[in-house]
Amino acid sequence: MYIGELSKKSGASRKAIYLYEQMGLIPKPTRKGSYRVYADVAIHQIQTIRCAQTLGFKLKELVEALASNNSAPRSSMALMLEQIELKRSALHSQIETAQAQLLLLNQLEHELLHSPELMNCELPVDSSPKGKL
Numbered sequence: 001m002y003i004g005e006l007s008k009k010s011g012a013s014r015k016a017i018y019l020y021e022q023m024g025l026i027p028k029p030t031r032k033g034s035y036r037v038y039a040d041v042a043i044h045q046i047q048t049i050r051c052a053q054t055l056g057f058k059l060k061e062l063v064e065a066l067a068s069n070n071s072a073p074r075s076s077m078a079l080m081l082e083q084i085e086l087k088r089s090a091l092h093s094q095i096e097t098a099q100a101q102l103l104l105l106n107q108l109e110h111e112l113l114h115s116p117e118l119m120n121c122e123l124p125v126d127s128s129p130k131g132k133l
Helices: 003-010 014-023 041-054 059-067 073-114
Strands: 030-032 035-037
Touching: 003 014, 003 041, 014 041, 014 059, 041 059, 059 073
Parallel strands: none
Antiparallel strands: 030 035
């Protein structure tokens, strides 16, 4: 199929498809004269890339795993699973940080409501001015 059809079927713009090609995320298409001709599998590959992007993956993170997809699907799967685990760990860390911040906000709110004169914020305070005064 030509790039226009691939774009419609995959939901990716032509520019994105060219980028995926350049980065090695999808295989280089065959040529029919000056036209690129893509295999049907490119639709699924692009949909996988777009799905991963919506889950927070950067294209650079996908390059290693998906670039090997054409030659060694099993090693590609292992690399992708590794990337998923790294992303999952990062999200858990962000959740823990956010939960700790919520706890501190709740404590500060409680102190403000019950003893505003005794307010004690345990966060380090940077006294340097920010921006222009």
